[in-house]
Amino acid sequence: MAKKPQLAVDTRPWRDPANNKPFVRIKNVTKKFGDVSAVHDVSLDIYRSELFCLLGGSGSGKSTLLRMLAGFENPTSGTIEIDGQDMTDVPPYNRPVNMMFQSYALFPHMSVEQNIAYGLKRDHLPKGEIAARVAELLALVKLQDYGKRKPHQLSGGQRQRVALARALAKRPKLLLLDEPLGALDKKLREETQFELVKIQEQLGVTFIVVTHDQEEAMTLATRIGVMNQGEIAMIGEPTDIYEFPNSRFVANFIGSANMVEGTVTADEPDHVRIRSAELGCDIYVGHGVDCAPDQILWWAIRPEKMALSREKPESPFDANVTTGIVEEIAYLGDISVYQVALESGKRIRVSQTNSVRGNPDAITWEEKVYVTWHDNAGSVLTV
Amino acid sequence: MFSRGWFLPIAAALGFSFLYAPIVSLVIFSFNESSLVTVWSGFSTKWYGALFNDPQLLGAAWLSLQIAALSATIALVLGTLAAVALVRFRRFRGRTLFSGMVSAPLVMPDVITGLSLLLLFVAMEGLLGWPQGRGMLTIVIAHATFCTAYVCVVVQSRLSDFDRSLEEAAMDLGASPVRTFFDVTLPIIAPALISGWLLGFTLSLDDLVIASFVSGPGSSTLPMVIFSKVRLGVSPDVNALATIIVGIVALGVLAATLIQLRSKPKKARA
Numbered sequence: 001m002a003k004k005p006q007l008a009v010d011t012r013p014w015r016d017p018a019n020n021k022p023f024v025r026i027k028n029v030t031k032k033f034g035d036v037s038a039v040h041d042v043s044l045d046i047y048r049s050e051l052f053c054l055l056g057g058s059g060s061g062k063s064t065l066l067r068m069l070a071g072f073e074n075p076t077s078g079t080i081e082i083d084g085q086d087m088t089d090v091p092p093y094n095r096p097v098n099m100m101f102q103s104y105a106l107f108p109h110m111s112v113e114q115n116i117a118y119g120l121k122r123d124h125l126p127k128g129e130i131a132a133r134v135a136e137l138l139a140l141v142k143l144q145d146y147g148k149r150k151p152h153q154l155s156g157g158q159r160q161r162v163a164l165a166r167a168l169a170k171r172p173k174l175l176l177l178d179e180p181l182g183a184l185d186k187k188l189r190e191e192t193q194f195e196l197v198k199i200q201e202q203l204g205v206t207f208i209v210v211t212h213d214q215e216e217a218m219t220l221a222t223r224i225g226v227m228n229q230g231e232i233a234m235i236g237e238p239t240d241i242y243e244f245p246n247s248r249f250v251a252n253f254i255g256s257a258n259m260v261e262g263t264v265t266a267d268e269p270d271h272v273r274i275r276s277a278e279l280g281c282d283i284y285v286g287h288g289v290d291c292a293p294d295q296i297l298w299w300a301i302r303p304e305k306m307a308l309s310r311e312k313p314e315s316p317f318d319a320n321v322t323t324g325i326v327e328e329i330a331y332l333g334d335i336s337v338y339q340v341a342l343e344s345g346k347r348i349r350v351s352q353t354n355s356v357r358g359n360p361d362a363i364t365w366e367e368k369v370y371v372t373w374h375d376n377a378g379s380v381l382t383v
Numbered sequence: 384m385f386s387r388g389w390f391l392p393i394a395a396a397l398g399f400s401f402l403y404a405p406i407v408s409l410v411i412f413s414f415n416e417s418s419l420v421t422v423w424s425g426f427s428t429k430w431y432g433a434l435f436n437d438p439q440l441l442g443a444a445w446l447s448l449q450i451a452a453l454s455a456t457i458a459l460v461l462g463t464l465a466a467v468a469l470v471r472f473r474r475f476r477g478r479t480l481f482s483g484m485v486s487a488p489l490v491m492p493d494v495i496t497g498l499s500l501l502l503l504f505v506a507m508e509g510l511l512g513w514p515q516g517r518g519m520l521t522i523v524i525a526h527a528t529f530c531t532a533y534v535c536v537v538v539q540s541r542l543s544d545f546d547r548s549l550e551e552a553a554m555d556l557g558a559s560p561v562r563t564f565f566d567v568t569l570p571i572i573a574p575a576l577i578s579g580w581l582l583g584f585t586l587s588l589d590d591l592v593i594a595s596f597v598s599g600p601g602s603s604t605l606p607m608v609i610f611s612k613v614r615l616g617v618s619p620d621v622n623a624l625a626t627i628i629v630g631i632v633a634l635g636v637l638a639a640t641l642i643q644l645r646s647k648p649k650k651a652r653a
Contacts, residue, residue: 070551070555071555072551072554091554092551092554092555093554093555093556093557093558093559094557097555098555098556099551099552099555101548101551101552102548103546103548105546105548105549105551105552106552107549107552107553107567108549108571109570109571118553118556118558118566119556119557122556122557122558122562123557166552166556167555169556170556170557
């Protein structure tokens with residue numbers, strides 16, 4: 001039997017927290033502004049060379065958390081450790097951390113070169129070394145010919161790159177990025193996302209990115225921390241967050257989900273049955289769930305994890321099949337999203353890949369259809 | 384409907400002549416040869432020459448310039464501090480009250496400001512022995528008082544659209560708060576400071592009412608000397624002097640406006 005090729009060392013230290021020391025350690029951090037807590041009892045470990053995304057809506061506390069890491073805000077309680085050192089009361093100008101601001105915050109009265117050199121001058125590096133480092137950074141962000149310009153003579157994308165170069169100039173251990181791509185248009189944003197990841201991998205710096213754009217978080221991040229009302233709702237790799245949400249909030253916040261309420265009718269170690277009046281059928285879940293009979297819980301499924309058919313499909317457990325009428329179809333080119341009205345009046349969304357070109361036999365409006373799904377396709381949620 | 388035709392040009396001409404006709408006639412008559420102010424007898428610059436041989440006027444002008452420079456400088460420091468406090472410490476108790484109080488001197492009648500300062504100086508001399516008598520010092524203090532309000536308003540408007548993340552960026556890159564102030568804050572608000580100072584300088588140079596209340600013997604400012612001269616009958620050398628003052632004030636205001644204008648669009652684009 002041929003030997004399996006040796007896999008590279010796992011570069012995901014968070015999967016083995018017992019043997020890996022976190023690089024950034026946020027312990028029970030709370031920040032109150034008056035009576036309002038912007039961040040409430042957040043604990044978070046981030047490992048070296050990670051690209052960690054804090055994802056949340058406005059007012060979720062993600063920016064406040066970032067500002068506490070930079071030192072612009074002091075936690076009301078809790079501690080922040082970076083590389084084994086307590087940073088809680090260290091002012092921003094003494095932290096081994098740099099930040100890229102949402103507004104870029106380029107000094108308008110200084111040229112691009114002077115902006116990038118500013119942090120190096122504060123460290124009193126020799127002139128020659130500063131010049132060499134500035135040239136190196138300008139090359140990194142592909143702005144070699146723009147060193148003498150003032151920020152107002154640059155385009156939005158160029159300013160973004162100057163801001164990145166300035167933040168990287170001091171070779172920080174940790175780089176904080178506040179909505180780094182928020183001010184760019186869609187096309188430029190997509191290009192820049194990959195460039196950002198490339199630079200991060202090239203330099204090996206730990207990045208913490210704050211964003212409200214889930215697509216951006218999914219593309220960039222090694223792990224995502226979803227924040228809601230000042231608390232961390234879930235931490236995980238992008239696939240975990242999308243495929244295995246831990247709560248109704250996360251299921252709804254990331255992507256789109258159909259959510260129904262149901263009652264547990266059978267609770268076995270290898271499967272669970274849930275009766276849902278909303279769905280008009282039983283849900284058979286092909287794995288054990290930590291729940292009790294008669295418990296009311298929620299079940300969420302992504303639109304692309306369901307299938308539509310005109311004929312009634314086989315249902316081995318007498319479950320996971322329901323029926324309804326197609327109300328709306330949104331044709332998006334690659335996929336179509338069908339809105340199906342079930343008998344209970346509940347509307348669910350099902351998306352199907354348009355794999356046949358101009359399919360004349362496609363399901364259309366007002367048709368009666370069966371909706372079916374695999375017994376592991378949905379998530380059972382208790383909170 | 385007024386966009387074409389004769390209405391707008393005429394309205395503009397009327398408005399501007401109402402504003403500037405008196406000043407233009409003053410400038411013209413300053414070059415009049417006759418010693419009668421209202422009778423034109425030919426072009427001459429002799430009254431300018433006479434002006435520079437009048438020690439009383441020259442002394443008063445010098446005093447006024449000194450007072451204006453000093454009080455504008457004091458007002459610049461105090462007004463900037465007040466503006467920083469008002470803009471930066473958004474949540475302190477009594478902010479609204481303080482904010483209203485700092486701009487009240489802008490609308491306070493000069494007579495009241497002058498009178499209240501005079502009473503204060505008299506009371507202070509009685510209680511503390513300072514300031515002794517009234518003179519240049521009391522005028523400087525009085526002028527600094529109302530100029531502070533103007534400087535504060537100008538600097539405040541500049542600071543309120545100042546992007547604070549610029550300061551945070553400097554600190555993030557290793558600059559101490561003091562360093563940040565001199566490297567980032569000061570260069571960016573400098574145009575407002577300069578125009579605030581120029582505004583204070585011009586206002587102080589112009590002031591007659593407040594100065595009359597708080598001045599003492601031997602410390603007559605230029606406007607006071609002119610006013611007393613005019614009461615004895617207008618002499619043509621006053622026209623010459625007034626023309627020079629109009630020139631200085633216009634230059635000051637023009638410079639202040641230009642500095643503000645030049646800095647604004649830059650900021651908007653950056």
